[in-house]
Amino acid sequence: MATVRLTTPLTEEAVRALKAGDDVLISGTMYTGRDAVHKYLAGGGAVPDGVDLNGAVIYHCGPVVIERGEGDDRSFTVKAAGPTTSIREEPYQAGLIGKYGLRGVIGKGGMGAKTLExxxxxxxxxxxxxxxxxxxxxxxxxxxxxxxxxxxxxPEAIWVLHVRDFPAIVTMDSHGSSLHADVAAASLSALKGAF
Amino acid sequence: MASAPLFDNILELIRVTSTDLPPDVRKALLDGTAKERFGSRALLALDTIDTNIKMAADGSAPICQDTGMIKFFVHHPVGYDTLTFRKVAENAVAEATSKGYLRQNSVEALSGKNSGNNIGPGTPLFHFEAWEHPTVDVRCMLKGGGCENVGAQYSLPMEFPELGVKAGRDIAGCRTAVLHAVWKAQGQGCAPGFVGVCIGGDRASGLDAAKEQLLRVVGDTNSREDLSGFEQDIVDTANGLGIGPMGFGGETTLLGCKVTERNRLPASFFVSVSYACWAHRRRGVVLDGATDNIVRWLYTDAEEVLPGGHPS
Known part of the structure; x- marks a missing residue:
């Protein structure tokens, strides 16, 4: 399995070339957004000036951030920034992909049929x-x-992060393939065999 | 100020809990890693987890950004001042938040307003219980939202149409319920995880007791032979489901299962399941009941036998 390097914003061509199972390294701008942001945007909330979701990668993450200084002197240090469980955004994600042209969603645990579609x-x-x-x-x-x-x-704000070689695995691609659906189905058969 | 050592000691307990995964949990992860195939996604996930554990401990930074629901389990001598303990512990939590050991993780339920320091109605949580010893046993658990959300409670008897089975009011029914919870969680609770289980009780006490089971050392053995066998069977069967780390597929789905039984009403039969992610953060200290100085740390050894007070 080759590792694919991606730079944001992503093009449709770059995204269509990816298959479930591919390893990627992402560099460039990434926006955090989780429960409150998804509900807000899906409810018609305005995208803040300075945030461009077209071709963007949204990261389901509520980081630990330490803040120093005030006003224009504010500075931030990210102390911890792993993914949160994505399935909570299942009611909203598909709509935001369609409306704003998001090309990548990073999270954990996978998402459902609506997002896959x-x-x-x-x-x-x-x-x-x-x-x-x-x-x-x-x-x-x-x-x-x-x-x-x-x-x-x-944790619920939109943090604009500049990342370099952020590693991730494509588990749902743009061709209808989902590793999560595969594992859920196989494990269900295995579970039925346990009784 | 008499409470000064208590503040420092609780702050240090929180720091260590958030940043340094206990040896028994690390050992369980390494045992799982040894079972995964070379080149598999499962192994990649476990290797990343291993790297992360080391980085967090070396950098004194949170293992996971979701520093979770903060809960203190406190066993104390009769007459110990738990009111002061609560106040001092809350101050230590606020300080740990400003230092970045804890995320700002306490929000008003309806408005979503963040208190900014982890203090608010219901956070952090405390469980105080008097015991016959002169020492204070303080355990801190940080349990993230991802794994909390996949916890479950079953009221037996119950039908599971997707599995094609009925779970009755017996040990086989309990087995069905617990395995269903593990299957339902897939990778969403950050597998490979741990389950604490309570058979019986009422709805509230059942989930509390299930969570308390997660304080047990991974490698310990249930003193009840029937429950010990149940625990091993759940782990073996869950690891045969192929869910794997992060739900990527693989051999390592569940690292531990701990079960307790509580009396119930004749009309009720609950099976409560509390799921803990791989970043199973709980640490403890024993304090001198008179001075609040640390007598010793708990969870320092993977084979540790912990003192009584936490029923197994």
Whole structure:
């Protein structure tokens, strides 16, 4: 399995070339967004100026961030930044992929049929990071460029992260293939055999 | 200030819990790693986890960004001042948050407003219980939302149409329920994980007791032979499901199962399952009941036998 290097924003061509099972390394800008952001955007909330979701990669992550200074002198250090469970965004994700042209969703645990279909229709992929590995991913973050929607609280804000060689695995591709659906089905058969 | 050593000791307990995974959990992960195939995604996941554990401990930074629901389990001598303990522990939690050992993780349920320091109605959690010893046994558990969300409670008898089986009010029914919870979780609770199980109790006490089982050392043996066999069977069967680390497929799905039984009402039969992710963070200290100085640390050895007070 070759490792594919990706730079954000992603093109449809680059995303369509990916297959479930591929390893990728992502560099460039990445936006965090989790429960509050997904609900807000799906409910018609405005995308903040300075956030461009077209071709973007959204990271289901609520980082631990230490803040220093005030006003223009504010600076941020990311202390931990692993993925959160993505399935909670299943009601919203497909709509946001279609509406804003998201090309990559990073999280853990995989997502469902609606998101898989949106990935197929619009050309997007689900990228799996290793849950709990907060230090490995924090190390890939070169800097914090900005933060939006802070009123949602630190873990729920949109953090604009500049990353280098952020590793992930394509587990849902734009051709209808989902490793999560495969494992769920195989493990169900195995479980039936245990009774 | 009489409480100064207590503040420092609880702050250090929180720091160690968040950043340094206990030896028994590390050993369980290494045992799992040895079973995965070379070049598999399961092995890649476990290797990444191993790297992360070392980075967190070396850098004194959170193993996982979700530093979870903070719970203190405290066993104390009769007459020990638990009101002061609670206040000091809350101050230590706020300090640990400002230092980045803990994420700002306490939000109002409806508005979502973040308290910013992990203090609020219901957070952190405390369980105080008096015991006959002169020492104070303090255990800190940090349990993230991902694994908390895949916990489950079953009211038997129950039908499982997707499995084509009925779970009755017996040990076989309990087995069905626990395995269903592990299967349902897939990788979403950050497998490979641990399950604490309580058979019986009421809804509230059952889930509490299930979570308390997660304090047991991974390698210990249930003193009840029937439950010990049940625990081993759940682990073996779960690892045969092929869910694997992160739900990527593989041999390592469940690292431990700990079960307890509680009396129930004749009308109720609950099986409560508390799921802990691989980043199973719980640490403990024994404090001198008079001075609050640390007598010793708990969870320092994978083969440790922990003192009583936590029923197995």
């Amino acid at each position: 949106a990935c197929r229709e619009h050309g997007a992929v689900y990228l799996h990071a290793i849950g709990g590995a907060a230090q490995v991913y924090a190390e890939c973050i070169e800097r914090v460029d900005d933060v939006y929607l802070e009123e949602f609280g630190s």
